Amino acid sequence: MKKMKRKLKHLIAVFTVLISIGVLTVLSQSNNSCIIEKKITLKMNNESLGNIFHKLIDNYDVAIGFEESTFDAIHNDYLYEVNVPIDYEDCLTDCRKGIAIGKDSCSSSCEQRVFNTKEKKISINVKNEPLDKVLDEIVLKLQYYKWDLNNGVINIYPIIGVNERYRDLLKIKIKNFSLLLNEKGETNRVSKIREEIFKLPEVKEFLKTKNLFFSGSRIFSPNLRIGLKENLMFSDLTLKELLNKITNIKRGGWILKRSILSNGGNHEFVEIDI
DSSP states (O other): OHHHHHHHHHHHHHHHHHHHHHHHHHHHHHHHHHHHTOEEEEEEEEEOHHHHHHHHHHHHOOOEEEEOOGGGTTOOTTOOOOSOOOOHHHHHHHHHHHHHTTSOOOOSOOSOOOOOOSSOOEEEEEEEEEHHHHHHHHHHHHSSEEEEEETTEEEEEESSSOOHHHHHHHHOEEEEEEEOOOTTOOOOBTHHHHHHHHHOHHHHHHHHHTTEEEOOOOOOOGGGGOBOOSOEEEEEEEHHHHHHHHHHHHOSEEEEEEOGGGTTSSSEEEEEEO
């Protein structure tokens, strides 16, 4: 009798797990469908990819991760803002608080960046089209890329001109990543995320082994002032999965590309902007 009860409990537990997996799968598929079926209206002629992505991120809350092709490493025409725009008045208020406590000179503007392009101009004219068709059109114009959806983030990655070291970097396993609120419950700014990623022992070891360097420099954006409203805690996942999960929380996007500091130098610098 006891054996039968144990077997019954075991079967119930297994059944519960299977149901949970099924529910999660259905929810995930439903979420993916909601994202790629978003209706998009864009009319932009001879524009930069950065300004097109700005519309998708700001107007439609589309999160985008971009891995650069080696064929595009010679220019910066595919840069874009990787954080959602901060409200202009909020930016000024935060800036003035920084001045008051002597932590921020507030010399930089709270105006949003405008992305200009020298050569890689893109035109797109869609009205009430689903996101997947819009992405198909954008990727076709970019030439070397494909896209897919991972953890709620659109990943655009090269199929021609793959930098194998960068691809391997995205595949490294991260044991733990955490960015926590302090004891006062104060938030970290999104600017700190990248710092913590490059402190990870797995990332540092990979860069050393592959003779890659992290530049440390970044173009100022007022959106780096945005505070994270929750702890970031992840374990046992690849770097790409980590970037996607963080982006799913903070929104915006991430970029993996060759730094312009590599040009004409003896070392190759890699950039991860997030």
